[in-house]
Amino acid sequence: MRVDFEPDDNVVFPKEYTPEESPDDFDPGLPNQLLDFVLRSEASKVVDTDIFSVMSKRRSTRKFQQKPVETKKIDKIIAAADTAPTAGNFQGFEIFYIKSPEKKKLLVPACNKQPYVDAPVVLVFCKNPSRVKFDFPEDILKKFAIQDATLAAGYSQLAAQALGLSSIWIGMFDEQKVMEIIGTDLVPSSILCIGYPLQTKFPKPRRNLQELVHVSW
Ligand SMILES: Cc1cc2nc3c(=O)[nH]c(=O)nc-3n(C[C@H](O)[C@H](O)[C@H](O)COP(=O)(O)O)c2cc1C
8 A cells, every 4th residue: 555645744845846936934834824925926917816707707628728837826726725625624635736747648548538638737636534533434534525625626726717727627537547647545536637728718508596596494
């Protein structure tokens, strides 16, 4: 069995991922100092700061430009995931930021041959129920972890949209194959593929509220 995480208290950043900028007085001991800094930093001129406008414009994209995504934007997308609520604040999820072009290519067949999985930015969100330290049955912890991972990915998806990017949420994949490729024992919940869209499309239609909302007195 592979060991997924051996956190070292003296190490702040994962191997090969450091946010582009950190505060001058950066103190890893100060909770959320870096997170707040990344979230507030000026990432780009195309940032849409109106959350409702971001929501109303988001549309899944499966064709991306080759243009790489700026590290500052990736920092914000990851930071956004870190702001999501989690059960008991135990943060029962992990993000695998796939930088290897070879691994991205391997993910395509693992995701039902969906070619757009080989996108400029690929984030695999995994459930980590072992972080959820409630004294509840295992199935509850697993349920919390899937909700944690899903919410976090949703926050990242909206952040990507706010940054002028587009994304596609991938739920159709072979869990075992993805775990093998990214090298983890943690089960993935979704894969978020992000980049600059080739075309900007209108949002897809939704049901009317009569079908969606069920009022219960
Ligand atoms: C749980 C879930 C699983 C999804 N899986 C896939 C997938 O494997 N491949 C894909 O191309 N799109 C996938 N999508 C994207 C949906 O097709 C897309 O969100 C939906 O058509 C609505 O379009 P919109 O995102 O533009 O509003 C998935 C979305 C969700 C929420």
